[in-house]
Amino acid sequence: MSEQTSNQKIVVVTGASSGIGRGAAIEIAARGMGVVVTYNARPEGAERTVEEIREAGGTAVALPLDIGRTDTFPAFTTALTRVLSSEWGATSIHALVNNAGFGGGLAFEEMTEDALDAYYRVLLRGPYFLTQALLPLIEHGGAIVNTSSSAVRPGDTEPGYSGYAAMKGGLATATRYLAKELSGRAIRVNSVSPGPTRTRLGDNAFERFPEVIDGLAAKTAFGRIGEPADIGKVIAFLVSDDSAWITGEDILATGGYAL
Template identity: 85%
Template sequence: MSKQNTDQRIVVITGASSGIGRGAAIEIAARDMGVVVTYNARPEGADRTVEEIREAGGRAAALPLDFSRTETFPDFARALRDVLATEWGAGRLHALVNNAGFGGGRGFEEMTVDAFDDYYRVLLRGPYFLTQALLPLIEDGGAIVNTSSSSVRPGDTEPGFSGYAAMKGGLVIATRFLAKELSSRSIRVNAVSPGPTRTRLGDNAFERFPELIDGLAAKTAFGRIGEPADVGKVIAFLVSDDSAWITGEDIQASGGYSL
């Protein structure tokens, strides 16, 4: 990968300090695209993502972003313009990956209005309005990828995920409608729905409760839970020209979970 390529396509990936966001950033950079990764609470994680990409010969930068605060999105767009200009000498994005979020695990009887609103602000309102804020920067023929969840599919109905899955389901529906609305600019809009994946969601649940892994792996056709790179490769495909004839779809990347 050339560090002097000023015509390099650039992709913004939210929530890329760990997990699927980091996996997607690394896979996208490996396909000779520049990446801007965002972080909220873990700047050191974003720095590690950027460092890993640069060590492999890629180009990357990091910016702070709180997905729950839509009022900050205009300032983020301005900061992004500055990074595009200074790091790449560019004024446009090729793609946006709306990945930032947090996990489910709150039962219906324990759900509060504030907790429900937290899901809404981060999992549905955030990606919807960040896409709107960055749309003027996205080039015609570009791509938008929204990270949803296998929990929106029949067969993956677990207690404690009604609020989480409702927002992820809303994001899948929004994906389909935005694909139609943005087709006049040939911008593709797709969702990817991971199954159980080794990430920090649920307050790093897999590390704190490793006994959960075997049960989830047993429900997966391939007998294991997903790794961030498994989903990252699918996201990299969806922002690449290899998926130029795909839009309005929700791609399940779960290794056959709950088949």
Template identity: 85%
Template sequence: MNEQTTDQKIVVITGASSGIGRGAAIEIAARGMGVVITYNARPAGAEETVAVIRDSGGTAVALPLDIGRSETFPDFADALTGVLRREWNAERIHGLVNNAGFGGGMAFEEMTEDAFDEYYRVLLRGPYFLTQALLPLIEDGGAIVNTSSSAARPGETEPGYSGYAAMKGGLVVASRFLAKELSGRAIRVNSIAPGPTRTRLGDNAFERFPQVIDGIAAKTAFGRLGEPADVGKVIAFLVSDDSAWITGQDIQASGGYAL
């Protein structure tokens, strides 16, 4: 137990073994908050995230979580409660970042019910019910950030993303309504819509198909892909007290993609 950090704010970030989740975890820790990161298929990546944070003087712990299996959420909440007490002598978390998910499109003609259900379980039902499961642990005045996508916003309509964007759009709407429902406890709920960002999504698509990068970058105002830290800094802002007057918003962090 670390008796030095009992007043430290703690944030849970799902899917932080790489990409935007890792970027968010690093940026949140750099602002003096403790982080609990979750992973599913990449425990080694999660430990790398923890090591980067600890090497920089921050505090971090990794826990396994499959966001697509909501029946495991009560056990995860119990595991989180134990970690909070052991590592920080704490009973509550300040924030929750629902970031875990997967990318990649599928043409409407090829969409199957199983594939559609997987989008639903991981991208919408999972974040929604994980928030419900962890709500008793979130302190009054805390913050929830849901990672949506610029694909769910007007102005970007690419073929093959009807299933993916529908779930991300549903998450945006749920975030807005939860901002109203949880306002009595002064818990802020926002979503963040990243544009094309250099992550491992789509089976590491940018590394496998580097030829597509220039065309995508040309669609941004700044002429480049986003980096995990670009989005991570915005997420860190949204869980910090600096954004205490922002709730119910979907904030695009895309470098002006598809302006």
């Protein structure tokens, strides 16, 4: 068991093997909370996240999770319950960050039912039912943060993102309703909508096509695209007690993109 006491707040961050998830996990740990890092295809990335947190004096463990397969959620819940006990001597979590997902656009004329179903399973159905599965473990006064996208807002309407944005918009709407439904347990539910951020989404698009970065940066107020830590700090704030009076909100974190 960790040297940390069982009253340490524990946060589950899905999709934390890279990008915004990793940034959020590191920033949350820096605030003194323990972190359960989930991954799907990149276990080595999750282990790097865990190592970075531990090297900074924090506590973290990694667990596999396929957010697109709701049938695996009972087994994940069992594994999570076991690791909470073995690592922290805990029986509950303080917060859940639904961050796992994938990006990339697809023109409407080329959209297929399978492609739209993939967006639905990973970006909306998965986070929705993972929240339901883990709700019994979330403590009274805890928090849920969903990663949405600035693509759901006017001003960031790019061709080819109708399917992606529809699911992210659905998640932001569900956030508001869950804030109402879970208020009886004083659980705060918010979403964060990042703008263009340097991640591996879109099959590592920014690394493969660096020429697009300047154009996106020029549309922000600060002349650069976002970094994972920029969004991670917002998420860490929303799971902390510093945001105790905020619920049902979608926080735009874009550096003034498309103002």
